[in-house]
Amino acid sequence: MKRLVLVGAGHAHARVLRDFARDAPHGIALTLVSPAPLAPYSGMVPGWMAGHYRWDECCIDFARLCRLAGATLRIGMAARIDAAGSVLHLESGEQLDYDVLSLDIGSTAYPPEGAGPQLLPMRPLSRLNERWETLREHVRALPPGAACSVLVVGGGAAGVESVLAAKHQLAEWAPHVAFGYALATQGKAALPALARSAARKIGAHFERHGIRVIHDFEAARLDHAGVASRDGRTLxxxxVLWATGAKAHGWPAAAGIAQDSAGFIKVDSDLRSVSHPNIFAAGDCASFAVAVPKAGVFAVRMGPVLAHNLRALLGGRPLEKFVAQKRHLVLLGTGGEHAVAAWGPLSWQGRWVWRWKRRIDQRFLARHNGAVQIN
Structure with missing residues (x-):
């Protein structure tokens, strides 16, 4: 038996398991290592934060996928890779031998250390549920009439959707509290990669909700007063919701796998490590010669290529190339049942965009959580 080990319950690995469930090849022992049996679908997380979904309603059920795929599910965290010996070591001490290893571990966040405000890192997503529950208990325990300032650090899509979702949900959780909201971004504007027309629409929502935007703010540390920047300013x-750009997990570095300057795993167009031909990487943890945005839509598109190539390598067949789309649809929730859409320079908004986004997201989950016959 050939041993195929998947590390991480990411969108691409969901597709691999789905394909095995429909057509499991003979002679391959498949194992998934995941910190939990449920893994959130990133596209629905802001809607969950805003209170539109339960946690289980926006998660892929990897335990069920593994059963359907005939795969073994190991609940745990990977600790290190012995690339020379083809052994994966888990934090529990368990060791898994592999012939082919695939990493779809996403990204993480490294907020600065320091005492002071209640801190909620938005990555990794697998831990967000418990952190959000802790925040709910915190704000509900505040006395009537208390003031609470909420700062979101990060001006990308995650930060923008997080501050709007928090504004919507916290008002329901603690109507007795006077909340104030601000978003801090390193650059000159929030959503710098988005079409200007879409960014203006989001800006109008910020103004309507009284959300301040602070520009050129590079957060450096936390203290009793709040968040301090490198230039000496303090907010x-x-x-604090920490939603800065994606950061690489540190543990794969010790294996000697080729990485880029930010620590992400360098892969070729086959999604295969440029230094270790029996290791693959997909999603946020992968780094390409031509940069691919760290967005869930690209991880989803990598899924069919990864599923094919894992089988092909083990079966001695040719591999396929992953080609990133040049333009992709961006759908951003604005807190309530309303969303903004962007496609290249074009943008739209409204409740109908929210319904459109909801249908897309629920269809994605249905393909993985429904019966095998759902295509």
Whole structure:
């Protein structure tokens, strides 16, 4: 038996398991290592934060996928890779031998250390549920009439959707509290990669909800007063949502796998490590010669290529190339049942965009959580 080990319950690995469930090849022992049996679908996380979904309604059920695929599910965390010996070591001490290893571990966040405000890192997504529950208990325990300043650090899509979702949900959780909201971004504007027309629409929502935007703010540390920047400014905050850009997990580095300057795993167009031909990487943890945005839509598109190539390598067949689309649809929730869409220079908004986004997201989940016959 050939041993195929998947590390991480990411979108691309969901497709691999789905394909095995429909047509499991003979002679391959498949194992998935995941910290939990449920893994959130990133496209629905802001809607969950805003209170539109339960946690289980926006998660892929990897335990079920593994059963259907005839795969073994190991609940745990990977600790290190012995690339020379083809052995994966888990934090529990368990060791898994592999012939082919695939990493779809996403990205993480490294907020600065320091005492002070309630801190909620938005990555990794697998831990967001418990952190959001802790925040709910925190704000509900505040006395009537208390003031609470909420600061979101990060001006990308994650930060923008997080501050709007928090504004919507916290008002329901703690109507007795006077909340204030701000978003801090390193650059001159929030959503710098988005079409200007879409960014203007989001800006109008910020103005309508009284959300301040602070530009050129590079957060450096937390203290009793809030969040301090490298240039000496301090933003007062009682709650900090840390939504800065994707950071690489540190543990794969010790294996000697080729990485880019940010620590992400360098892969070729086959999604295969440029230094270790029996290791693949997909999603946010992968780094390409021509940069691919760290967005869920690209991880989803990598899924069919990864599924094919894992089988092909083990079966001695040719591999396929992953080609990133040059333009992709961006759908951003604005807190309530309303969303903004962007496609290249074009943009739209409204409740109908939210319904459109909801249908897309629920269809994606249905393909993985429904019966095998769902295509």
């Amino acid at each position: 007062a905050a009682d709650v």
